[in-house]
Amino acid sequence: MEQLKTIGRELAMGSQGGFGQSKEFLDLVKSIGEARSKAEEERIVLHEIETLKRRLSEPDIPKRKMKEYIIRLVYVEMLGHDASFAYIHAVKMTHDDNLVLKRTGYLAVSLFLNDDHDLIILIVNTIQKDLKSDNYLVVCTALNAVCKLINDETVPAVLPQVVELLGHQKEAVRKKAIMALHRFYQKSPSSVSHLVSNFRKRLCDNDPGVMGATLCPLFDLITIDVNTYKDLVVSFVSILKQVAERRLPKTYDYHQLPAPFIQIRLLKILALLGSGDKQSSEKMYMVVGDIFKKCDSTSNIGNAVLYECICCVSAIHPNPKLLEQAAQVISRFLKSDSHNLKYMGIDALGRLIKISPEIAEQHQLAVIDCLEDPDDTLKRKTFELLYKMTKSSNVEVIVDRMIDYMISLNDNHYKTYIASRCVELAEQFAPSNQWFIQTMNKVFEHAGDLVNVKVAHNLMKLIAEGFGEDDDTADSQLRSSAVESYLRIIGEPKLPSVFLQVICWVLGEYGTADGKYSASYITGKLCDVAEAYSNDETVKAYAVTAIMKIYAFEISSGRKVDMLPECQSLVEELSASHSTDLQQRAYELQAVIGIDAHAIESIMPSDASCEDIEIDKNLSFLNGYVQQAIEKGAQPYISENERSGVSSINNFRSQDQHEALSHSLRFEAYELPKPLVPSRVPPAAVASSTELVPVPEPSYARETHQSASLPSVSDAGSSELKLRLDGVQKKWGRPTYSSSASSTSTSSSHKTTNGITQVDGVSTSNSKARDTYDLRKPSVEISPEKQKLASSLFGGPSRTEKRPSSGNHKVSKATEKSQVSKAAGAHTDAAVEKTNHEPTPDLLDFSDSTVTGTAPSIDPFQQLEGLLDQTEATSTVNNGPAGASKTPEIMGLYADTPVSGLSSSVGNPVLTNRDDFNLASELSNATRTSQVGVSQSNRGPNPKDSLEKDALVRQMGVTPTSQNPNLFRDLLG
């Protein structure tokens, strides 16, 4: 023990392996580590900011100290505080010659700054210089920085160098250069469009790391444009085959699986390339089938690869054998106890049922289990599956379930999502209109404010248009039931605005239609709504218009109208409203009530919301009047384009200057400004304008003669109404003049037909939804029992409706062969050029003869070791003097082959045993034993190691027995 402490002390003193940082840094980490609450952490960080400001203002800070300050700044930002006061120091550090300092500088800058920050420009030069460095590690560091810091404007500054580095002799550099190019492509595809061929070339790189990295940009490229890359199918298949056959260096193995992350990316790419392409797909069947067979199904990573296989199989042209294999894996996933596997299984099932819908049935109970699981993630995934398998026979059950779940949610983001799904399914598969309306009511009631307004308009439209058939009784039944349901709901507190709008509109239009409810009852309810939601102007507007309609229908059917007192007071209140729209509606209501039944019938015909309204956009009926006015000397109308070219100076000039209004350049001098003179508007026009619209400003003169035409409208309408001019003025006036009320204040000609046209889109919105509302008999029975639920979900007719899997099989290109041989040729060239005479794994070669299975000789790390003059293959034993003292421990660890315990945890992704998770086996690369017990009894070096670390940190004053012992727990131990 004493000895261990000594070792610890030595480590702490040494600059390597130990914590060679200053007391201040240690204290900072210690106090953050022991902070009990966010508030305490805040205090520490605020204090740290002050300290750093002080320290950074000191002159001549040693470089190592500066590095530490920079890392402390990273802490400050990571913990949520602004460190911008010291960004410049991080920028300066990137200029340093020392690699560690430089890299720390780049790291800090990339953590602090977005790529459009002003300071970036100070770094571009450094990056350019570093990209030319002889030290490949410096180049790598600069390329890392390129990926983080270069934006589309600075791309040209580094692009040539990056392209050059694609051919660098170090594979690490080539890999990062590829990724830098990938970054440029992400930032601005056009800047590198001419360089895309480099990605193809690097796919044949003889370093597997470079090849693996190249798959990332290729995946992006193929996602956007599949067809250009069809020729690479053979190459990808060949690479995947070789990876699966363990031709890559051992170091890429992960839990005994050969390069699983590369396999997954390749499968993703194949899925893209094979989608809807039979010929390409056929080339993939073999290798995917092989992977299905080879993959270790007991490990997480094996299952991850298998899942990717399923994704691939369900994306490409279907192959019965592969589908069967996929189905087997899915059923294993779904039967697993692990929630993670169930989740993947549900997702995979959702992909596969598009191709073979029948496989869902055998998993009904598993699906129901997942649906009823308390785990939200699993539940949502299952809803996604249900969404994909919805048809008219099970839509009711599914949507009901969704709505129930939606009601229970607090998370608005997901609530919106699931509400829109409900609406979509209901619109697409609704078995009856009745059901549709009820479903919509529920959605609106519980998620109204999250639903697109269009949905509300669709619903109103459906109620107004009915079945679109001649069955009037059914239509009126539908409306009556809608009215009834709304009268029931209307009393509930806090209904969403959109829903209230629907309610008001329907009550106004159909509230009294079946004679069941009296006008005063309905108007009373509407008044209540307007009062209860007095902050919501849209709802109030809907309510007032609805009241107006009710009264209008009453009058036109010859009954006497007694306005309710609350109605009266509402109208009075609104006529003094700040909202011009509400004011207008209130005045209209009063006006409508005052006129006779005959006139009302033409203004507000009942149930006419679906009738087409013809709008004479040119106002041709005014032509005569305009002609008359011009003859009397009025100014002709100037179109808006012409007028917009007129500056305010020109506005009061006479028309003889109109030539000057054109946009061409003027070469003569401008006139001297004259004092403002009253406009020369013909007296007649002025008179009419003042009568109808007060237009005080002279600059409005041109509009006035148009306004003057308005009396003729009222003539035509033969009503005593004084018409509002908002709509008309909108056409002629300044563009902004009436925009505030534009959505509701329409021209008088609209209004003569029906109030509903004011609310945009109702009568003109699309009719897609309605088309599918055939009268389908709901064949499903809802039962609380799982079995029944299952049968209602899965048991219906299994024909797929409306979701045919796309069967667009394109003829693949015939150029594949030549392309491949070209690619292979390019590769061999590269291989020849290489002075390295060691056998390299040839990724595109089909023949086994030239390829060695393990190819350890190209292991870049070994090359590095050669550089370091070290003979031992262990990677951690290069720590210098301090590291040397640590060596025996590590070697002991390595020698201890039976240590294990990893496998059990890997096999079971739920990780019930997390704290016993031991990775020693990974380090020793020993064969795994599957018993956790063994590992526990054999954990010799771990306690020892921990003790050592313990001693070390005690030395620094951090005691594990104090605030936060967790800091010392081995993550894997």
Next chain:
Amino acid sequence: MGIRFILMVNKQGQTRLAQYYEYLTLEERRALEAEIVRKCLARNEQQCSFVEHRNYKIVYRRYASLFFLVGVDNDENELAILEFIHLLVETMDRHFGNVCELDIMFHLEKAHFMLEEMVMNGCIVETSKTNILAPIQLMDKTY
């Protein structure tokens, strides 16, 4: 894009490492981290290691007191990301030897360097532990 961010957060919700692959302001990061951590801490060990949050999917894994959280796009293979986390921990373990939370705190920049080797532009680019650690060990040697 794939990976959008990688976070290490302890049981108390304190951030130990944060790397974003798309720019978020300080405030956005703060809010995001708080929300995610709250969500993940509320879950038990039987539940999935995946959580949806806004338009991210978060794959998380717990080691001792430290949570590793990776935010990904919707199209990512969650199980593979889960194993990627484990690969990261194994790599750190190889470098630090029985890695613990304190190692990451004292060597924050090294943990970042490892991530820089493994993930670029939000894509997993390197999975060979030897290749990941090589430049870091070389730097240790020279510094």
